[in-house]
Amino acid sequence: MNLPLTRGMIVNLLLTGAVAMLFLASVYIGRGGVLLTSNFSEIGKIDPDLAALVLREVRLPRALLGLLVGATLGLSGACLQGLLRNPLAEPGIIGASSGAALGAVIVFYSGMSASIAFLLPIGGIVGALVALGALYALAGRNPSIVTLILAGVAISAFAGALTSLALNLSPSPYAALEIVFWMLGSLSDRSMDQVWFVLPFMALGWLLMASTARALDALSLGEETAATLGFDGASLKLRAITGIGLSVGAAVSVTGVIGFVGLVVPHLMRPFVGHEPGRLLLPSALAGAALVLAADLIVRLPATNGPEPKLGVITSLIGAPFFLWLILRTRRESM
């Protein structure tokens, strides 16, 4: 059989290659640019088993979480922009991430997750779903861009304030420092445990979002048209929102809020794969993974003695100016 390579397939193949390379780089390059091989020989002198343990429990989980969280954020961004038919939608901007952080913070600092690890992602998921529910309630059925963004800002601010409050009330002496983690995100010093307990929720969320691809395409022609084409609007919304809540909630519960990835990535992909939201999902997931892996390489490169910069610092440095540019462009187009 002679399969003609479509443009989308080429893009996806190239992106897969980029993700694979960045993933390997993430495993291979450590803090301050220390390569796996040099640190390995050092640790291997103590015991080769120990070197294997470092690979398995330090390097690998960090790279895997970068991959999983990045894919989640990219995919959720693309799915949300399709669902709300709005180029500025993103889990961070509409408050889903802040809601997830709040849920995770409550579960974590109350000590519930210390006994049952699975409660941590569940806390994040509930938080994200509540925030998404609030957004729908606030912004109504067919929200304008302004309404949506303002509702998102309000939810984010509210969830952020409650997160700070919960941390201030917690007995931890590090509350102020840990607010920074939950608001800016980091992948450092996670372990395989975290990968295992977020993976099932993320995978389920991804499947739900992937199942919306064709309905999102139909929706881009308008709600009426989608309905006449036989797509059930309520079911679409339910699947998309549940999928975003599950995967973003789980992601944020172990890495904190990593902003702007879901916003930037679909826009970067549109010129390559076109404007149909369904076709945008897979490339956005791949590009999201690539972006987070790359950003995580940047934060670990400076060889400092101080604490590592947070991941959200890099993604926001890239994302916030991009967001401004998008607003300007949207305004120009609407004029």
Add this chain to the structure above:
Amino acid sequence: MRLLRPVLLSMAACLAATISARAADIAPKRIVSINFCTDILALPLAAPGTIASVFRLAADPKDSPVADLAKGIPLNDARTEEILAYHPDLVLAHQYTSPFVLDMLARAHVPVVQIGDAASMEDIRNNVRIVARAMHREAEGAIWLKAFDRVLAASARPVTQASPRAMLYQDLGSAAAPNSVLGALITHTGFRNVITEPTPIGLAYPDIETVIALHPDLMVLGIYREDEVSQANATLQHPALVAYRRKYARTLNLPARQWTCGTPFVAGVARQLAMTHDDMMRGEGTK
């Protein structure tokens, strides 16, 4: 009027000098300490009944080595109004106390004495002397320092190439650098600190992989409120670190109340480290 002004000014200056001279002569009776570090130094030195209030952390037995001494003393949150309500004749503060509070206290002519962060044994002695002098308790200060120096002398061990390698690792992934009180104690008690470079704040932040690659024989874990959950605390529970400690290093847990702030209470840390050192040298040496 123009001629009068310098006269008035110099009169005012004379008056101020007399007041402060008098303040310096009379032992303060309503001392308010608005910083946890000055609490720890002032409470053991103070004459009974002279401390009107201490900072809120002083009374918490989880954090404070002087919680029993703080019993019954009103707590403050270092806010200007609160402080002034005690009519203090001495306020004990830290170099990092809010400048706004210090400014208000200066405007209310309340004498303030500040201590700095201790990065060495000499800094600890200086801080004790500063607080003791301000409280007119120099004799008590000298006795405390003598006891401190006695414990330090008893816990001194030579550092040789055979000395075990140690790292003092705390919540949040920070490790004591040589230019810190804890770093000094590691070397003082006969360990080689695997963190060899001084850092601006006396702490280095090696990631878990680097901690293992540095291969310490002794992991001293500095723990704040161990029963309470925090991300900071979770770092110490990382599976790779736990596996390393179980198999390749000895662990010594140090509750934070013994070393917060760098006060003579760190003598307790010196004693424990020296005991661990002797134990390790007697045993199979380094693992």
